[in-house]
Amino acid sequence: MDTDRLPGCYRHPDRDTGISCTRCERPICPECMISASVGFQCPECVRDGSGTGHRSSANAPRTIAGGVVAADPHLVTKVLIGLNAAVFLFCLAVPSAARPLELLGRYADYYGAPVQGVSSGEYHRLMTSVFLHAEWWHVIGNMLALWVIGGPLEAALGRARYLAVYLLSGLGGSALVYLLTAPNVPTIGASGAVFGLLGATVVLARRLRYEMRPVLVMVGLMLLLSFVSFGSLRVSWQAHMGGLVTGALVALGMLLPAAGRSRTLIQWGTCVVVFLLAAGVVVLRTAELT
Incomplete structure (x- = not known):
């Protein structure tokens, strides 16, 4: 077993990453990370209002296909x-x-x-x-x-x-x-x-x-x-x-x-x-x- 391997993103397990959410500490890949006042946060922390991340069209939470997560997903x-x-x-x-x-x-x-x-x-x-x-x-x-x-x-x-x-x-x-x-x-x-x-x-x-x-x-x-x-x-x-x-x-x-x-x-x-x-x-x- 390779113990030096980086953890996988919690939303995309096949993508190794060394970045973690500053709030919940879950590993996040570049697609999932949202810039905050300090470090990066995951989409869930930003969407739930538990963080102070800066959301824009460029760094808003994304779906697995890369689409923007909508308020009404249906x-x-x-x-x-x-x-x-x-x-x-x-x-x-x-x-x-x-x-x-x-x-x-x-x-x-x-x-x-x-x-x-x-x-x-x-x-x-x-x-x-x-x-x-x-x-x-x-x-x-x-x-x-x-x-x-x-x-x-x-x-x-x-x-x-x-x-x-x-x-x-x-x-x-x-x-x-x-x-x-x-x-x-x-x-x-x-x-x-x-x-x-x-x-x-x-x-x-x-x-x-x-x-x-x-x-x-x-x-x-x-x-x-x-x-x-x-x-x-x-x-x-x-x-x-x-x-x-x-x-x-x-x-x-x-x-x-x-x-x-x-x-x-x-x-x-x-x-x-x-x-x-x-x-x-x-x-x-x-x-x-x-």
Whole structure:
């Protein structure tokens, strides 16, 4: 055993450090240390008001992904749930409003109406469809999953990074639906984005060295539901698989052990690469349908 090794940061055990919080004396790495009148303090001592650390946008407490610790760590999740609910209620009151927002590859009726769908340039459908739901139980089920899975993930990643995972997962799920589903079959629902959060949760649990069995069991059960029909509503396994893989890929970039500007570059560079991959799938499918 190497007795000369420095202790690991209490928030990031894999990072050795020789600095300790002047209040609680826990070891802290450069990412976690916040300058105080004397020495450095940990995020908890500053947040609890037990210290007099100087907080700014540069040295505020950070999440494991480098995002700023927010006063309400579930705010984005609440906003997303509210937005999905509002869109559902609006489309319930005005049913015709949902039709131009559904994910549809290519469709034309027998009366000579113009071709509709992503292949005709209506690319907004790839994202607007993520906020549409067919039935009460459909929206309630997805929103419950969003709250259970998304809330802890938002607290771990921070608002901007969490929102990036959600939106890119929704796009990734829609891209795979567009690629593999019959072009005249409409698809709606936030399940692709929710599965993306699940994929990111798997990566986060692995990064934090948590017990993986409960997380993997949850993934298995949710994937099993991807191949079960619920009455007249057909579950899109393509959206689930596309979202799951996309969320995991984005989270891998978000949670790579790096620091400073290089970490930010890796994180947002990963988002750009994933977006371009999804866009590439869309372009290939569009070329096939036109």
